[in-house]
Amino acid sequence: MSEDEFLRLPQQVTLEYRFAAGKYASHFFTTLKNEGRLLARRCPSGHVLLPPRPVCGLCNLETSEWVEVGPNASLGGFTVVYIPFTDPMTGEGRPVPYGFGLIRFDGCDTNVYHLIDETDPLKLRIGLPVEPVWRDQADRTGSFADIRHFKPIYT
Amino acid sequence: MARAVAAVATGQTDYAIRKDVGIPELIREAIDRCLDSRDLTLKDVDAFILGNMEMFEGINMVEHWLADAIGIGGKPLWKLNNGGTVGSSTAAAAYYLASAGFHNRILCVGFEKQSEGSPQSSITTVADPIWERSIMAGAIGNFAAMTSVYVNESGVTPEQAAKVAVKARRNACKNPHAQLKMPDITVEQVLESKMLAYPVRMLDFCPSSDGACAVLFSTEDDAKSLSPNPAWVHAAVTAHDQQYMGDSPKRLAEMRSLIEARKRGYAYAGIEDPIRDIDVAEIYEPATYAELAMYECLAFCEKGGGGRHIDSGIPEMDGALPVNPSGGVLSANAVGATALARVAEAAMQVMGEAGEHQIPNVKTALATGYGGNAWTDLLVLRAEKP
Amino acid sequence: MTEPQLIFDQKIDLPYTYTIGKVQRTFLRGLAEGKLFASTDGARKFIPARPFAPDGSRLPETVEVEARGTVVASTRAGHLGGKVFALISIAGCDGAMLHLLEEPLEPGTPVEAVWEPDAEPGILALRAFRRAS
Secondary structure: OOOOOOEEEEEEEEEEEEEEOHHHHHHHHHHHHHHOOEEEEEOOOOOEEOOOOOEOOOOOOEOOEEEEEOOOEEEEEEEEEOOOEEOOOOOOEEOOOEEEEEEEEOOOOOOEEEEEOOOOHHHOOOOOEEEEEEOOHHHOOOOHHHEEEEEEOOO | OOOOEEEEEEEEOOOEOOOOOOHHHHHHHHHHHHHHOOOOOHHHOOEEEEEOOHHHHOOOOHHHHOHHHHOOOOOOEEEEOOHHHHHHHHHHHHHHHHHOOOOOOEEEEEEEEHHHOOHHHHHHOOOOOOOOOOOOOHHHHHHHHHHHHHHHHHOOOHHHHHHHHHHHHHHHHHOOOOOOOOOOOOHHHHHHOOEEEOOEEHHHEOOOOEEEEEEEEEEHHHHHHHOOOOEEEEEEEEEOOOOOOOOOHHHOOOOHHHHHHHHHHHHHHOOOOHHHHOOEEEOOOOEHHHHHHHHHHOOOOOOOOHHHHHHHOOOOOOOOOOEOOOOHHHHOOOHHHHHHHHHHHHHHHHHOOOHHHOOOOOOEEEEEEEEOOOEEEEEEEEOOOO | OOOOOOEEEEEEEEEEEEEEOHHHHHHHHHHHOOOEEEEEOOOOEEOOOOOEOOOOOEOOEEEEEOOEEEEEEEEEEHHHOOEEEEEEEEOOOEOOEEEEEOOOOOOOOEEEEEEOOOOOOOHHHEEEEEEOO
16 A cells, blocks of 8 residues: 555444424424414514414514414425435435425415425426425325425416 | 734635545644744744534534644634634634734634535534424525525526626636636536536536635734734624524525625725725625625625626726635635635735735725525725724 | 424434545554554654644654553443443553553553454554553
8 A cells, every 4th residue: 555545534423313393393293294284473563484483583572373374385486406415314315306495385474495396497486386295194294394395386 | 992903814725625634734734824924833822713614524522623733732712613604703703802802813713624524414404403404405406596586686697697607717717725717717618517406507606625724813013013914804793694594585685694794894894885995805605696696785786786797897806896806715615714715815915915816905805704594794804903 | 282292303324534644544554554653743752643742733754653551541331332441551652542442451551452454444453452461
């Protein structure tokens, strides 16, 4: 072995956690999983926020009530991704290309990221109506992935 | 009474994939270049501030592991950890500590050895574990989705974005440290480069580098004894934004933290007309579209005018307000070092030490850091003592 | 609220490949060949080999040293199957090396290295230390 040959040592670090979801996430995901409904939090100024949270970051007031939003939504932003992505939590590769973007549920002031069922970016636009495609009840785990993706509603 | 603080020396490694050195040797290269430039040794440093993005190397509390490499020797050290902003945050922190009288000579060090990890996997840990991790698309996917909003609002074109890429990689040819030097790059080449996530193409985006940067700060008369032309800090502000990634889709189009930091920073430094009052800017642009949006957020042009601004030639090296004569982040990106490199490059411009990419007669330089969920640092450096 | 409070179990795999610098390359390769190398500035010698000394000065070279030393401290980790970890001071060198013992030994016990045959460069190319014969 030549002295000048470089040396690299591989090391896999696996991190395992058990995150407590807290009462807002617990209520949201239990409702999502069992009833297929989306619950956001409204603050006294009228901001409707997803993910639901105890304080509104726009006005620094405590949120005061649950309010149902969606299920229909519109695109707040979009892209189509062409580079491979391996989910470090599952080890699975996501097939490329895939649509991805910001989803704004009807009645909600914020957006959430999610997958879009479209691979031609020229068909997508800000404000395009989309609807959630749900996983079968039996496959739901109580996470945002219980929605498989959002399907554009083209007219 | 607050003391005046200045950057007095800088050092950077060449940004590249470095198989020949481990992290300790890498950061010592930058530290040595910084201190050697003023004939100083580690004994002359009073305190240290270290920054990197720990998940990229997977070494928790990396400051302990690097104690000997940095040469702390029992002296004070602060470790900062806020994503891409960390480098400029070390500079802001040095300013606050020195200005308040706690230390004189503070060495800021930022580094990243991105070739050693999987940045996309590590970036997944940035996402909220409950709400966001199950649906992630890596930094580029998230960024591209934000870009669609900016494009929709401003009407900037891929050609205008490509011009930013061309400016950056041509400027990089005059920076010995830059990774991507492309003297013959054209707009057409950028538009034909591989699409990563619509509309962001390969040449629209920053590289992933190994590198380190060190900047020495000091105060009042000590600064003047160390550097013939210290780069005095006239403003060092930080600003952060909302919690979840989807909270503000206009995160690029109206980067709240950058606008907020700009207003405060310009007020502290007495900047009213940026084109007139700033001689050079080193900004943290992760991609071409980001630079266009940042022109607007920094009030270099009107809202929506980012595309027209690059068309105008004002941000070119011979323009009225050159942006990133070093080649910027688009030409070299070792995340923990990158924002500090913006401060270093701004300081070099004020000190007259930027070599081939020196802009003539720099009295006022601007440096920004960007990172995480659109956080911002902003510093103003001047030849004149405050 | 009598709703279940949810727990999200997550596992994230992060693959790293560390680049080894000059003196540490010699150290780790040396272990694979049954040799112990210290890093040195000509005067002081440090084990494990590292590029900088605690005072920040450089240790640019390496020098082979005898793979013998003394137990400084040790502990038996019951929760890790009874492995014995120890700090071992190598004769003539500064620093103490964290490694394994074949059996629990008192501080001050002289020890020598046991090598792993056909090993790749790495800290475990030195399998453990045992009481010196």
